[in-house]
Amino acid sequence: MLTKNVTILLTLLISTGLYAQNKTIHGVVLTAESKQPLEGATISYNSNTNRVTTTDAQGRFRLDVAKLPITITVSFVGRETKNVELTSENVTIQLVTAGALEEVVAVAYTTVKRSGYPGAVSVIGADKLNNRLTPNLTNALQGLAPGIQTTSANGQPGNNSAIRIRGVGSINASSSPLFVIDGAPYDGDINALDPADIASVNILKDAAAANLYGSRAANGVIIITTKQGKKGEDIAVNATLNQGWSSRAVKDYDKIGTDQYFELYWEALRNKALANGQTAALAAQTATDHVVSDLAINPYGSAYPKPVG
Template sequence: MKVKSLQKILSMGKCGIIMLCIHCLFVAPVSARFQKQEGIVITGKVTDDKDGALPGVSIKVKGTAIGTSTVADGTYRISAPVGAVLSFKIIGYKAKEEIVRANTTINVVLLTDQQVLDEVVVVGYGTQKKSDITGAVTSIPKDRIDNMVRTDVVQLIQGAAAGLNVTTTAAGANPESGAVLLIRGRKSISASNDPLIILDGIPYNGSLSDINSNDIASLEILKDASAAAIYGSRASNGVLLIQTKQGTKGKVTVRYEYLYGIQRVANFPHLMTGQEYFEFKAGVVSPAGII
């Protein structure tokens, strides 16, 4: 039947040849595409560099919403089309990608990300590796400290840490009162909710705006009850640990920065003119001359 159909198409001359070409161009790729999208079932095991099973590894088909995770023994099972990319990710290890080929078994070895685990964080009693800290500590990124254009420390920490609420001076308040800092909300109705500020290991009772933001080398925020074990009840509202730049041994380094910018006043009060003030006073004065 197929031979007779082909002979019938060819007997139509040029029109038959054109129809045959169209059939080859569209029908064959579409069928191949459907076969590719069906996908194959892939299984495997994820281990570390010491051949230990890694449970909880996130596995996703890149560019799609298809995903799964490894179980207790490090094994997984996922369906993906041939040519797709599988992404393997877990905290503390370097991410890895594998291309799906004809084979249905993909075993992956993830390497430890030493850069994340060995990151040093300043705490109240010294410095520790980030992987050894059990409390809630947030470090302001060094890139933000070095490159962000700001006029004070408040602008540096605003929006930089989860759980830290920074409120600028409200309308009608004293402009010199400064910003209000709350770590994980208010702790008291009547008492102060300001966090404890530790500047170079010494409690600092002044305003943050008095600290030169260009002198800051590192800034950490202690947010949970573990801070009270170091500084006592003064740390019940959280702690801001600020380390300033210090002189170091070695060659002399000179750094020059020039920044400029334009800012608008957040709350600019509308003042009366002399004529408006006179009319206001005249309108509220009683006949007896008493306001």
């Protein structure tokens, strides 16, 4: 009986010791930019048995480990994967947006690494477009990518400009590129799209653009991705107001009415007569007799009051 009790006691002590060695990690995963929780982030711990857990709606996770320190791997779609060495049981992890925009190219319905795309492509981010104070997308693209020309028929405000990729591709047919907005070909007025709503512009310039779009891509393809909401981030509202005005470099002339013009013309005729040697009375009469015939019209009718000097 004594031996049995000792065995049970030793078993309990060993179990308690093993349990005491386990540690529970409590952590939270946030976005590096806005410090918002990331739901669905994957946390993996490579031990003898590969253990994986995910974050909840508040970005929190729990992971049981045998001992510290350990290294965990945190990953999330659209964010850079991060390896974190844990030395304590509470941790906050921040993930940054994956890669620079110029490193990823949108091609048809997918994206590829820029280094792995064989064709000629230019990538324009929203930051470059927002630096242009113009409501016209075609004018905003001017000078931002090599091989892109924008021309305007006149300088009227709101006038649509023509976009060409590597010059004119045809004499008789259209030389305009194909526009694709969020994966769908767009045949409308591209200037109806607000540049402030654009997240990125990918310009495919050579024959590789025809892989999916066929002959419509003969003059190149401009793939536009608009800004979209992201799960787990708060709503952000941005308001932009642009004002402009134009004025004459030289002050406008003062304007006169019919009465003043009639009187000034009569005065001019009288001064001309005075310069020719007539007396004041005769010069006034000469101006009165000739003012209507010289003007070729009498705005007051036949009974107008004749001015006198």
